[in-house]
Amino acid sequence: MSKVISTAQTSEQPLIYHLRDVVKTREAEGVAFRLRIPSLQIAMGEKIALIGESGCGKSTLLDMLAFILQPSAVGAFRFRPERNGEPLDIQDYWKNGRLNELGDLRKRHIGYVMQTGGLLPYLTVRDNMNLCRSVLGLRPDGMVEHVAEELGITAHLGKLPDALSTGERQRVAIGRAVAHRPSIVIADEPTASLDPYAAEKVMSMFIGLAEEFNITVILASHAWRNIKQLGLRRLTHRTTCDADNKLTETMVSG
Numbered sequence: 001m002s003k004v005i006s007t008a009q010t011s012e013q014p015l016i017y018h019l020r021d022v023v024k025t026r027e028a029e030g031v032a033f034r035l036r037i038p039s040l041q042i043a044m045g046e047k048i049a050l051i052g053e054s055g056c057g058k059s060t061l062l063d064m065l066a067f068i069l070q071p072s073a074v075g076a077f078r079f080r081p082e083r084n085g086e087p088l089d090i091q092d093y094w095k096n097g098r099l100n101e102l103g104d105l106r107k108r109h110i111g112y113v114m115q116t117g118g119l120l121p122y123l124t125v126r127d128n129m130n131l132c133r134s135v136l137g138l139r140p141d142g143m144v145e146h147v148a149e150e151l152g153i154t155a156h157l158g159k160l161p162d163a164l165s166t167g168e169r170q171r172v173a174i175g176r177a178v179a180h181r182p183s184i185v186i187a188d189e190p191t192a193s194l195d196p197y198a199a200e201k202v203m204s205m206f207i208g209l210a211e212e213f214n215i216t217v218i219l220a221s222h223a224w225r226n227i228k229q230l231g232l233r234r235l236t237h238r239t240t241c242d243a244d245n246k247l248t249e250t251m252v253s254g
Contacts, residue, residue, distance in 0.1 A: 013043035013044045013045055013046070014043065014044055014080060014083060015041050015042065015044070015078070015080060015087075016042055016046075016079065016081065016183060016184065016216050017040065017041065017042040017065065017079060018040075018041050018076060018077075018078040018087065019037050019039070019040040019041075019076065020037075020038070020039055020040075020075040020076040021037075021038060021039075021073070021074070021075025021076070022036075022037040022040075022064070022071050022073070022074050022075065022076075022077055023035065023036050023037070023071060023072050023073040023074075024057075024060055024064060024071045024072050025072045026060075030246065031245075031246055031247075031248075032247045032248070033057070033247075033248050033249075033250075034247060034248070034249040034250070035057040035060045035061060035249075035250050036250070036251045036252070037061070037251075037252050037253065038251065038253050039253050039254075040235070040252065040253060040254055041254070042216065042218065042254075043216075044080075044083060044183075044214075044216055045214050045215075045216055046216055046217075046233060047207060047210065047216075047217040047230070047231065047232045047233065048216075048217065048218045048219070048232060048234075048235060048254070049219055049220075049227045049232040049233070049234050049235065050062075050218075050219070050220045050221075050234075050235045050237065050252065051220075051221055051222065051227065051234055051235075052220075052222065052237055052250075054222070056237065056239050056250050057237070057239075057250040057252070058188070058189075058220035059188055059220065061220075061252060062186050062188050062218065062220055065184075065186060065218060066106060066110050066112060067090065067093075067102045067103075067105060067106050067110075068106075070094045071094075074094075076091070077090040077091045078090070079105070081108075081109040081183040081184075082183070088105070090102070093105075107135060107136065108136060108180075108182070109182050109183040109184060110182050110183070110184050110186060111132065111176070111177030111178055111180070111182040111185040111215075112177060112185070112186050112187075112188075113170075113173050113174055113177045113185065113187035113188070113190045113206075113219075114173065114188055114190075115188050115189040115190065115192050115193065116193070117161070117169040117170055117172065117173040118173060119161040119169060119172055119173060119176070120161075121160065121161050121162060122160070123160075123161075124157065124158055124159060124160060125148070125153060125156045125157050125158070125159055125161070125172050126144060126148075126157040126158065128161065128172055128176050129144045129147065129148065129157075129172060129175045129176045129179050130144050130179065131176055132177075132179060132180040133179055133180045136180055138180060143179055144157075144175070144179050147175045147178060147179050147209065148175060150205065150208070150209055150212075151172075151174065151175050151205050151209070152171065152205070153171050153172060153175065156168060156172075166193050166194060167194050167198040167201075167202060170190060170191065170194065170202055171202060173190070174187075174190065174209070178213060178215060181213050181215070182215065183215065183216060184215065184216045184217070184218065185210060185215050185216070185217050185218075186218050186219070187206070187217065187220070188219070188220050189220055189221060189222065190202070190203070190206065190221075191203055192221075192222070200229075203227070203230060207230050207231075219232075233254070234254075235252055235253070235254035236253055236254055237250055237251065237252045237253075238250070238251050239251075
């Protein structure tokens with residue numbers, strides 16, 4: 001697999017996400033955290049990275065982009081999963097309780113890679129990778145086998161996750177996220193548990209697959225060096241605290 005192709009945004013690509021004045025606030029025991037997104041635009045096929053330490057709101061942003069977490073306030077939240085389709089008003093789905101429809105959008109158009117992999121321990125590697133395809137009713141077409149070959153895990157297709165190393169399990173999780181060819185793959189610290197060499201190798205495979213299938217990638221990480229080498233566009237963020245440390249606010253834009 002080639003290492004990486006250019007991931008620069010081009011003017012011909014329509015926007016898959018358009019967010020304006022989106023806010024999420026969490027409060028507990030008199031302390032609050034606020035994530036504020038004045039403007040965020042992501043084009044189809046882009047590869048995006050949000051870099052920062054734990055607690056800066058990376059997972060909160062990813063969960064909102066995956067329609068798992070509802071914002072506290074929205075100016076605009078548009079999502080266009082298909083090039084020839086019209087942008088969808090995601091705020092309208094939340095406002096009118098259309099949660100099942102949001103779930104359908106997520107199931108069809110979004111793959112998610114969790115930090116721990118999140119594999120089902122009682123399913124083989126093949127069945128874990130085929131899980132999203134099965135839910136969508138997609139017929140076997142060799143896609144799982146192709147992705148497994150690209151990720152170097154063909155020999156493990158019949159094994160259970162417990163028989164794999166941490167790095168191998170993360171490759172399976174990536175394979176599961178891309179096997180149904182979603183519009184977007186969202187990854188939350190996908191290589192945090194790996195040593196630097198393994199992390200670089202797995203990330204290269206991940207981005208290579210995304211390039212092959214023209215999948216938009218949005219990932220959170222605390223390590224910029226490897227991400228920069230792969231050509232991802234970095235979102236800017238700034239975290240501040242008020243004078244009495246009662247409110248922490250992170251502002252993300254890009």
